[in-house]
Amino acid sequence: MSSYLLALIFGFGFGWALDKAGLGQYGKIANVFRFKDLTVLKFMMTALCVAMIGVFGLRELGLIELTKVNETYLFGNLVGGAVFGIGMALAGF
Amino acid sequence: MAWLIEQLRKPRWSPYAAGVLLGIVSVLALLISDQLLGASGTFENLAGIIGGWFSKGISDSMYWQYIMPAAITWQVILVIGVFFGALISSMLSGTFKWRFIPDQEWRKNRGDGTAKRWSIAFIGGFILEYGAGIAGGCTSGLAISGTLQLAPAGFLFIVGMFASGIVTSIIIHGRGWRA
Numbered sequence: 405m406s407s408y409l410l411a412l413i414f415g416f417g418f419g420w421a422l423d424k425a426g427l428g429q430y431g432k433i434a435n436v437f438r439f440k441d442l443t444v445l446k447f448m449m450t451a452l453c454v455a456m457i458g459v460f461g462l463r464e465l466g467l468i469e470l471t472k473v474n475e476t477y478l479f480g481n482l483v484g485g486a487v488f489g490i491g492m493a494l495a496g497f
Numbered sequence: 498m499a500w501l502i503e504q505l506r507k508p509r510w511s512p513y514a515a516g517v518l519l520g521i522v523s524v525l526a527l528l529i530s531d532q533l534l535g536a537s538g539t540f541e542n543l544a545g546i547i548g549g550w551f552s553k554g555i556s557d558s559m560y561w562q563y564i565m566p567a568a569i570t571w572q573v574i575l576v577i578g579v580f581f582g583a584l585i586s587s588m589l590s591g592t593f594k595w596r597f598i599p600d601q602e603w604r605k606n607r608g609d610g611t612a613k614r615w616s617i618a619f620i621g622g623f624i625l626e627y628g629a630g631i632a633g634g635c636t637s638g639l640a641i642s643g644t645l646q647l648a649p650a651g652f653l654f655i656v657g658m659f660a661s662g663i664v665t666s667i668i669i670h671g672r673g674w675r676a
Contacts, residue, residue, distance in 0.1 A: 407530055407571060408571070408574045410526075410530050411571045411572075411574035411575045411578060412574055412575075412578040412581075413578065414522055414530070414532075414534065414575060414578060415574065415576060415577060415580075415582060416578045416579070416581055416582035416585075417518060417519075417521075417522040418578070418579050418582060418637075419578065419579035419582025419583035419584070419586065420518070420582040420585070420586045421515045421516070421518040421519040421522065421582075422579070422582075422583055423583040423586040423587050424509060424510040424514075424586055425509075425510065425516070426509055426512075428583060428587070429601075430599030430601075430602060431602040434666070434670070435602070436662075437659070437662040437663050437666035438663075438670060443512045446513055446516065447513075447515055447519070448636075448640070448641060449516070450512065450513045450515075450516025450517055450519075450520065451641060451645075452520070452641060452644055452645050453520065454517050454521060455520040455523040455645035459523075459524055459527060459645055459646060460647075462527075462528060468527055468528055471531060472531070472532070473643075473646045474533075474633060474638075474639055474642070474643035474646070474648045474650040475633065476648060476649040476653070477633070477650070478653065480631055480632060480633065481632050481639070481649075481653035481654050482656065482657040483631060483632075483657065484628045484629065484630070484632020484633065484654065485639075485653060485654035485657020485660075485661075486657040487624060487625075487627060487628030487631060487657075488624075488625050488635065488636075488661075489657060489658040489659060489660065489661035489662035489663075489665065490621075490624050490625075490661050490662070491621045491622065491625025491627070491628055492625055492636070492658065492662055493662040493663075493665035493666045493669065494618075494621030494625075494665065495617065495618045495620075495622050496599065496621070497621070497622060
């Protein structure tokens, strides 16, 4: 039960960050693919940098074990990403 | 304190500040719950449950038995949290509003019709979720959560996503598009 409560809290933070960055707007998503508005990239890359430092720092300290690393399928990840990109550009989500 | 309240009510943060928040949330989710943030899997979980109402064969299939459980998972709850996080953030900042089509870019370029926007959004959403199913994640579950663990899958996904997104965008937005 408490793990579900934590899920709600983490989700809350995630949604909050998305809204504050303005990523609920069609234009922000549509325009990143046209290089007119790089908010998505600024947001994503900052999150990645912070999280990489945190995750690998904590792993060095032995506090995190990366048990759920996404499996790599060269073809699947690339083609899936390509199909996803078409949908994302169309829908603007 | 007054400063904090002012920040919480601000309609927009710098994308870098919001990115730092997401980065911290991702680390805490791994540290405390040993979970990755992801969104697209939720639709697959729910689709499995709904499919199971109509046919036992669907929820008992290999896919929903072993890859994406047809159940209310941690991730489903996470997405409910995402909904409330964004809702409360926009309500506090006064930007909450019912919209049927995107105000800015869409109206200027494609007019007021909701049918067009909704059908394109539906088709786009369908393709997007299908792609996420093939790749094993979406922008959050793979591009962010995968890449932050330095999983090659995340980097590959970002490459595919931007390559096709840029091409699609050139085709559908064309020259006459006003931003």
